[in-house]
Amino acid sequence: MSVHAVKRTQAHLAWDNSIPPVLHVASGDTVTFNCLDASNGQITPASTAAALAALDFARLDQxxxxxxxxGAAPGDVLRVDVLRVAPAHWGWTACLPGFGLLADEFPAPALKLWALEWDDAAGAGHAWFDDARRITIPLRPFAGEMGVAPGKDGAFSTIPPYRTGGNIDTRHVCAGATLYLPVEVPGALFSIGDGHAAQGDGEVCGTAIETPVxxxxxxxxxxxxxxxxxPHFRTPAAPAEEYYCTTGVDSDIREATRAAVRHMVAFLGAEHGLARVDAYMLCSVAGDLRMHEVVDMPNYVIGMMMPKSIFTHGK
Structure with a gap:
């Protein structure tokens, strides 16, 4: 087994089987990737919300x-064991106009910068969402983009997920997890990026705690x-957690989902004094969307689950 490294500059902006590999490895080898955040360096620790208007969207999600x-051939599977993920000392979360589950209700750009306290030896850390209200987010970093090149020729955007992976944005594929990807081209051509320090299931406002990793x-x-x-994945063991859950009930699954998030935003405002946009971003970085009921038609029940442990003032 050998250990290899891929630099920050060795990046690309499309899934395309014609892109030449930056590295050749043997099956079973270990590779460390040094990745910029999803903005491709356009957002920095000194940025303000004004920077969002200047974002070049063509450069996002490299x-x-x-x-x-x-040895990887079409029809095989690439097993990706996630051994270690270390975030930077900072991150960002944003409401981008036109993005997110409630984009029509949050049209104004908003940017939140985070100071990330990470213990690399322990593989654990946290970040304060609101120090005054004692709301803290446990860090569980992962890469939102993991995939292999598609068999079909051409350049495909890195924004959506595909059957070969891509922007799967699945927080459970963190250190200790294993991802399985179907191979469609010789050599698989694996790529990774879009570091997140923490994210709730669903990433409802369209961003997590975005960070270099x-x-x-x-x-x-x-x-x-x-x-x-x-993509299939195996998750590492996680400790038990207590949640507060709001629900949405509707015959349209999207509207049920929107209602569940909207109700959580209202709860966070009423019970924890958060502004609507702050509550919305908290849903994206800490709340989990779950399908609770999908068989008793005509309605679906979707839940937005918020872990109670983040509200440290309640301990």
């Missing part, structure tokens, strides 16, 4: 790589997993 894994993965070719046709 990924580092691709890495060619020897250093992430180490082990890449292994599997020949015996034909059932992996989309």
């Amino acid at each position: 990924v580092n790589g691709p890495v060619h894994v020897a 250093r992430v180490t993965v082990r890449l292994t070719v599997l020949k015996d997993r034909p059932y992996v046709q989309t």
